[in-house]
Amino acid sequence: MGKNILIISSDNTGHGHKSITESLFEKIKDDSDVNIHVVDGFSLGGQILLNIGKSYGPITRSAENLWKMVWNLSAIKPSVVNTMIESLIKNNFLKLLDEIKPDIILSVHPNFNGSILNILEKQQIKIPFIILIADLVNIYPLWADKRADYIISPTVEAREKCLEYGIPAENIKVLGFPVRSxxxxxxxxxxxxxxxxxxxxxxxxxxxxxxxxxxxxxxxxxxxxxxxxxxxxxxxxxxxxxxxxxxxxxxxxxxxxxxxxxxxxxxxxxxxxxxxxxxxxxxxxxxxxxxxxxxxxxxxxxxxxxxxxxxxxxxxxxxxxxxxxxxxxxxxxxxxxxxxxxxxxxxxxxINSHAAEDILQFILDVEDGYYVPAADLSYN
Structure with missing residues (x-):
């Protein structure tokens, strides 16, 4: 039976999240039993959340000060962002879990870490949850949720910020920034x-x-x-x-x-x-x-x-x-x-030319139990 990896990404907030996902796809061998399922997190929240995701382009092109305000407000009150997104994506996310039955969840977008962890916690669903940070130095508090089993950091600088946010050192892995071959x-x-x-x-x-x-x-x-x-x-x-x-x-x-x-x-x-x-x-x-x-x-x-x-x-x-x-x-x-x-x-x-491969291997090792976090990893 194949291993199912669910990746929470984004199609409209720049192209970086998609590129990271593609770099991981490349490392799946043709005869591998690994299946990667990618979903745009914004699409799980219906038209309201989808429109928010699509606003990224126009705002960053022509209203940088507005983007800075949005970024700062999100950083000050991450719990508010998590609660709002949780309410919008809950039903569709639970349907997705039932359909895919993932063995592990990887998030490459900060807006969906806390919200998904809220849902898993309240529904008592125990699936390994890993965050892959897509920023280098200044990272949102939304990237650093203590409930994640592991956080994969692209740089030492991002790791230091995670430590400042209270993430245990043993839960942070610096594996480089994944780039398509x-x-x-x-x-x-x-x-x-x-x-x-x-x-x-x-x-x-x-x-x-x-x-x-x-x-x-x-x-x-x-x-x-x-x-x-x-x-x-x-x-x-x-x-x-x-x-x-x-x-x-x-x-x-x-x-x-x-x-x-x-x-x-x-x-x-x-x-x-x-x-x-x-x-x-x-x-x-x-x-x-x-x-x-x-x-x-x-x-x-x-x-x-x-x-x-x-x-x-x-x-x-x-x-x-x-x-x-x-x-x-x-x-x-x-x-x-x-x-x-x-x-x-x-x-x-x-440059670490093997970053994507290292990240994928780490994810699979977590799923296989080579890296066992404190929480029970079984799927309910």
């Missing part, structure tokens, strides 16, 4: 050179929602360096149209504009530098592709600590003021791209 750079001897007649290949992106002043970044690059620029506007169709109108007419084939693409790895792997905001998923995909990153911003709340995290480990540099891009790039290109190539080497040493 197609992002990993196959050429381990990659090196950037910048010489006359060989344009610098630049990629500008900002996560699935297309946040940030991409036009100004592109203009700074094209006006000051011999380069080509590829821009990924994500789901932001208005931004894509605006960029095509303003940049293509001026710079022609030196610029390529993309909407949301499933082949982002090809763009990363063929680039010398990637400009991005501090999105955990985008950052780690770029690191896996061995592309130096220049971080030009971060969403308030969960992304605020990510730029400093990248600089601390020499995974990229931070450029808070877009007008300073020329100076930032110039320094990276000095002495035959010395700093740029040092970043490439640091990324290669930093």
């Amino acid at each position: 197609r992002f990993f750079q196959k050429n381990t001897k990659k090196k950037v050179t910048y010489k006359k007649g060989t344009p610098l290949k630049c990629l500008i992106m900002s996560g699935g929602e297309g946040v940030g002043n991409m036009e100004t970044i592109a203009e700074n690059l094209l006006n000051n360096f011999d380069c080509t620029v590829k821009i990924v506007a994500g789901r932001n169709a208005k931004l894509k149209a605006k960029l095509e109108h303003s940049l293509k007419s001026q710079y022609g084939n030196k610029v390529e504009i993309y909407g949301f693409t499933k082949n982002i790895q090809d763009l990363m792997l063929s680039s010398d530098i990637a400009f991005t905001r501090g999105s955990p998923n985008v950052m780690f995909e770029a690191i896996a592709a061995n592309v130096p990153i220049i971080i030009t911003g971060a969403l308030p709340g969960q992304e605020e600590g990510n730029p400093a995290f990248a600089e601390k480990s020499n995974l990229g540099v931070v450029c808070k003021d877009i007008s300073d891009i020329k100076n930032t790039i110039t320094k990276l290109l000095e002495n035959d791209c010395e700093k740029l190539n040092n970043i490439i080497n640091s990324q290669r040493e930093f």
Whole structure:
């Protein structure tokens, strides 16, 4: 009989949660008896909760201060969030359990940890529950529920926050950030050179929602360096149209504009530098592709600590003021791209290419009883 893993994810709050789930799917062997069932947690709450999930894109694209307020309020009163979501998802979640009969539950979204644990506790249903944190440094209290059997942390920094929230050290496992295999750079001897007649290949992106002043970044690059620029506007169709109108007419084939693409790895792997905001998923995909990153911003709340995290480990540099891009790039290109190539080497040493595999194996070990938490693991 196969093992059933239920993953609680999200389809509309950025693309990171889906990417994490896909990275775990990849590690299931063709002849494996492991079955993964993924559900969008917001869909369990009917149209009300689904609309809340879908509001993430518009808010983060055009109302960052509102997003910061929402983030702060959720962090102050996690129990209120848990109770509200519990009431909305309870019936559909119990139906889902009856249908799938999971051997273990993995949550990759903070909004559903406490609410699902509330339901399991009140219904006296005992299923191992594991949280996989999808943020790097600043984490919601919603990620850190003491009732979870284990919390998988991508970084030591996130682990420290869990400890601050009162999670026992033995319940936290630092296993890295899972990235889909197609992002990993196959050429381990990659090196950037910048010489006359060989344009610098630049990629500008900002996560699935297309946040940030991409036009100004592109203009700074094209006006000051011999380069080509590829821009990924994500789901932001208005931004894509605006960029095509303003940049293509001026710079022609030196610029390529993309909407949301499933082949982002090809763009990363063929680039010398990637400009991005501090999105955990985008950052780690770029690191896996061995592309130096220049971080030009971060969403308030969960992304605020990510730029400093990248600089601390020499995974990229931070450029808070877009007008300073020329100076930032110039320094990276000095002495035959010395700093740029040092970043490439640091990324290669930093990334855990087996993170997804390690995480999946840990989950299966918990299900098999190799890691036994205090609670009874039997399914009622």
